[in-house]
Amino acid sequence: MPETAARLRRYSYLGPAGTFTEAALKQVPEAAGMDWAPVANIGEALDDVTSGVSDAAMIAIENSIDGGVTVAQDALATVPGLRIVGEYLVPVNFVLVVRPGVRLADIRVIAAHPVAYGQCRAWLDDQVPRHQHLPSTSNVQAVVDLLASDPDSAASVDAAIAPPGIEDHYPVEVLASHLADNPDAETRFVLVSRTAAVGEPTGADKTSVVAELPNDRAGALLELLEQFATRGVNLTLLASRPIGDRMGRYRFVIDAEGHVKEERVADALLGVKRFSPRLVFLGSYPRADRVAATTQKVYGDDVFRDARDWLRGVLDGSPDAED
Numbered sequence: 001m002p003e004t005a006a007r008l009r010r011y012s013y014l015g016p017a018g019t020f021t022e023a024a025l026k027q028v029p030e031a032a033g034m035d036w037a038p039v040a041n042i043g044e045a046l047d048d049v050t051s052g053v054s055d056a057a058m059i060a061i062e063n064s065i066d067g068g069v070t071v072a073q074d075a076l077a078t079v080p081g082l083r084i085v086g087e088y089l090v091p092v093n094f095v096l097v098v099r100p101g102v103r104l105a106d107i108r109v110i111a112a113h114p115v116a117y118g119q120c121r122a123w124l125d126d127q128v129p130r131h132q133h134l135p136s137t138s139n140v141q142a143v144v145d146l147l148a149s150d151p152d153s154a155a156s157v158d159a160a161i162a163p164p165g166i167e168d169h170y171p172v173e174v175l176a177s178h179l180a181d182n183p184d185a186e187t188r189f190v191l192v193s194r195t196a197a198v199g200e201p202t203g204a205d206k207t208s209v210v211a212e213l214p215n216d217r218a219g220a221l222l223e224l225l226e227q228f229a230t231r232g233v234n235l236t237l238l239a240s241r242p243i244g245d246r247m248g249r250y251r252f253v254i255d256a257e258g259h260v261k262e263e264r265v266a267d268a269l270l271g272v273k274r275f276s277p278r279l280v281f282l283g284s285y286p287r288a289d290r291v292a293a294t295t296q297k298v299y300g301d302d303v304f305r306d307a308r309d310w311l312r313g314v315l316d317g318s319p320d321a322e323d
Contacts, residue, residue: 084283232299
């Protein structure tokens with residue numbers, strides 16, 4: 001019996017309903033109508049995948065303002081059996097919500113996730129200059145914290161910073177919109193499943209790996225990066241994360257343009273594997289922006305294949321190989 005006939009496919013995501021992670025999951029066509037499971041944190045989402053409880057998990061991995069989500073990067077680097085199969089971008093903006101009837105002048109305490117709060121500081125300082133910040137564990141939890149507080153108490157939470165559309169899930173009013181200091185902010189999410197065969201290139205792909213330097217010496221990072229540069233592979237992300245065994249030891253999270261089934265990318269990864277004592281392949285998957293890599297002709301698949309055919313001819317003693 002096919003799996004879909006036995007049970008609905010299950011997707012884990014950072015909940016509860018109304019989060020940016022849920023908005024990213026809504027972009028996955030095959031997830032429509034399936035079982036969506038809200039979880040408390042990224043670790044739980046990935047554990048659902050590795051244990052087989054869920055077929056895939058949607059996690060945030062990078063923000064255009066705050067950079068990499070280090071918890072996600074570290075987990076992907078150290079938890080075996082995971083594979084990135086998709087990438088999704090979600091515009092990040094925020095609204096200020098209150099209980100019905102509360103005015104801007106009434107606000108003294110605002111609940112907000114620290115990242116969201118930091119991205120809205122200019123608006124808050126201008127519009128609510130005397131407010132206090134109550135940190136919340138997520139953007140939606142800020143709304144829960146607001147509604148759970150006693151409005152008649154001296155410790156009452158008066159407002160919350162939340163994602164747009166939160167009023168569809170909770171009994172709150174939107175007092176102000178477009179709070180974010182940077183209107184172009186967006187968060188990059190990845191859909192993670194268990195390790196499986198790599199799909200075919202689409203022409204607009206990204207490949208993610210995690211590599212460790214062989215030793216701590218001058219030029220080691222340069223030699224690692226040269227494995228990509230000499231094959232014409234552009235990097236879209238290079239982030240260092242401490243390995244944790246001692247000071248000064250780092251692994252590097254790398255996103256490269258292209259697909260592992262493309263000759264230049266495959267050859268670059270072979271170079272990195274020879275160079276790095278530990279290389280974790282996280283996946284080759286379609287880019288969210290669908291932008292194809294621009295490469296010079298010398299780095300095309302045909303050129304790599306011709307070079308291998310030439311070498312094979314040299315080894316076989318073919319006279320044509322001397323041309």
